[in-house]
Amino acid sequence: MNRILLLCLLFLPLTLDAAQLVVHDARVSSQPDLTRIVLDTSQSVSHHKVFSLSNPARLVIDLTDAQLKANLPVPSTSDHFLQRIRAGVREGKDLRIVLDLKQSVRAKSFRLQPDGRFGHRLVIDLFPRTDEPVATKSLPNARTAPTVTARRDAIIAIDAGHGGKDPGAIGAGGLQEKEVTLAIARKLATRINRQPGLRAVLVRDGDYFIPLHERIQIARRHRADLFLSIHADAFHDPKVRGSSVFTLSERGATSEAAKWLAARENKADVIGGIDFSRNREVAGVLMEMSQNLTMEQSGVAAQKVLNKLGQVNHLHQSRVQSAGFAVLRAPDIPSMLIEVAFLTNPEEEERLRDRQFRERIADSLVIAVKRYFEDYPPPRVMLAEADASAGEPRRYVIERGDTLLDIARNYQVSLSALRQANQLQDDRIRVGQVLRIPES
Numbered sequence: 001m002n003r004i005l006l007l008c009l010l011f012l013p014l015t016l017d018a019a020q021l022v023v024h025d026a027r028v029s030s031q032p033d034l035t036r037i038v039l040d041t042s043q044s045v046s047h048h049k050v051f052s053l054s055n056p057a058r059l060v061i062d063l064t065d066a067q068l069k070a071n072l073p074v075p076s077t078s079d080h081f082l083q084r085i086r087a088g089v090r091e092g093k094d095l096r097i098v099l100d101l102k103q104s105v106r107a108k109s110f111r112l113q114p115d116g117r118f119g120h121r122l123v124i125d126l127f128p129r130t131d132e133p134v135a136t137k138s139l140p141n142a143r144t145a146p147t148v149t150a151r152r153d154a155i156i157a158i159d160a161g162h163g164g165k166d167p168g169a170i171g172a173g174g175l176q177e178k179e180v181t182l183a184i185a186r187k188l189a190t191r192i193n194r195q196p197g198l199r200a201v202l203v204r205d206g207d208y209f210i211p212l213h214e215r216i217q218i219a220r221r222h223r224a225d226l227f228l229s230i231h232a233d234a235f236h237d238p239k240v241r242g243s244s245v246f247t248l249s250e251r252g253a254t255s256e257a258a259k260w261l262a263a264r265e266n267k268a269d270v271i272g273g274i275d276f277s278r279n280r281e282v283a284g285v286l287m288e289m290s291q292n293l294t295m296e297q298s299g300v301a302a303q304k305v306l307n308k309l310g311q312v313n314h315l316h317q318s319r320v321q322s323a324g325f326a327v328l329r330a331p332d333i334p335s336m337l338i339e340v341a342f343l344t345n346p347e348e349e350e351r352l353r354d355r356q357f358r359e360r361i362a363d364s365l366v367i368a369v370k371r372y373f374e375d376y377p378p379p380r381v382m383l384a385e386a387d388a389s390a391g392e393p394r395r396y397v398i399e400r401g402d403t404l405l406d407i408a409r410n411y412q413v414s415l416s417a418l419r420q421a422n423q424l425q426d427d428r429i430r431v432g433q434v435l436r437i438p439e440s
Contacts, residue, residue, distance in 0.1 A: 164209030242316030
């Protein structure tokens with residue numbers, strides 16, 4: 001009897017290891033720059049393979065010794081990448097899931113362990129295979145006849161805070177922060193796009209969740225010149241009210257309230273048990289934040305926004321605040337987080353419901369943004385040409401690789417006139433420096 005029991009114990013691990021993998025649920029979530037497929041499995045996926053096929057474009061997911069006991073989801077017609085999901089059995093026991101695609105994609109797969117809400121999962125992310133440039137960049141060429149370089153729009157990335165399974169703050173009357181931020185972001189984008197030389201990009205244009213570090217990546221893919229993250233504030237005291245504007249601080253928050261707020265907002269990167277902040281690219285971004293010019297420009301732009309908000313709503317803080325917001329950690333884009341009002345204040349919750357108040361907020365923001373770019377135009381934006389046509393001096397922001405001679409040739413001015421207009425003793429210039437361009 002003891003020998004039989006011993007043999008059973010010896011073979012028990014082999015029996016458990018040989019248990020077939022079961023896919024008991026599948027779901028899809030879509031964003032403009034990402035489609036995510038999640039497979040809920042009975043145990044951790046030990047063997048799987050993902051590869052692509054062409055003509056037509058497909059992505060194949062092979063799971064060894066697995067079976068499907070779930071209805072496969074039907075992708076949304078608005079999904080940028082995914083057309084259909086189908087499955088079949090190969091070699092009698094292996095499961096093959098095929099994603100019929102609308103275009104070629106890059107794919108990344110990873111496993112997630114149980115976290116209390118969900119069990120074992122296999123996640124497959126679909127990304128665009130190539131990033132099309134938003135604006136063509138003209139480079140100086142000393143060997144050709146001098147011409148004025150092509151102009152472009154200044155690009156403003158508007159990030160509607162929260163979204164999807166992350167509602168953000170919720171007012172006593174049930175108004176959700178994710179609804180308010182998206183409504184204001186859309187109004188602001190419409191107004192910005194009416195301005196010559198300005199173009200808005202919505203980081204989130206629907207009710208879906210985007211991790212904080214991916215919001216930065218979206219802004220950078222669009223080559224944004226300014227990043228605005230729209231939020232509605234919350235606090236445990238319902239009497240607290242007003243608008244605030246924050247920039248990034250790596251040295252500490254300007255107040256306890258700023259520190260508390262940053263901690264609350266940064267929790268958005270831990271949703272469903274996934275800590276999206278543990279990412280090598282984000283760590284690299286933190287290393288690069290020593291670029292003082294971006295920090296300074298963020299403060300200048302934020303002050304203009306705060307001044308205009310003060311004409312629409314009571315200010316919670318009369319000066320720009322700073323704290324360690326993860327969503328502001330883009331090393332090369334001036335960025336700010338705007339708390340338009342307090343959802344936890346009953347009066348301000350009602351104001352945030354009001355369409356006219358949201359429009360006034362958007363109006364104030366577009367004026368501030370326009371004034372910022374008028375004072376600090378990015379390289380080769382149309383606003384610089386508009387200033388010249390209005391009789392104001394043209395300005396140019398030095399980029400890496402520029403020389404004073406190339407700039408003089410591009411604008412058809414003499415080198416000595418360019419030096420004199422900027423009180424330069426020699427031809428040394430630095431990246432980020434703003435030059436006044438004299439008349440030709």
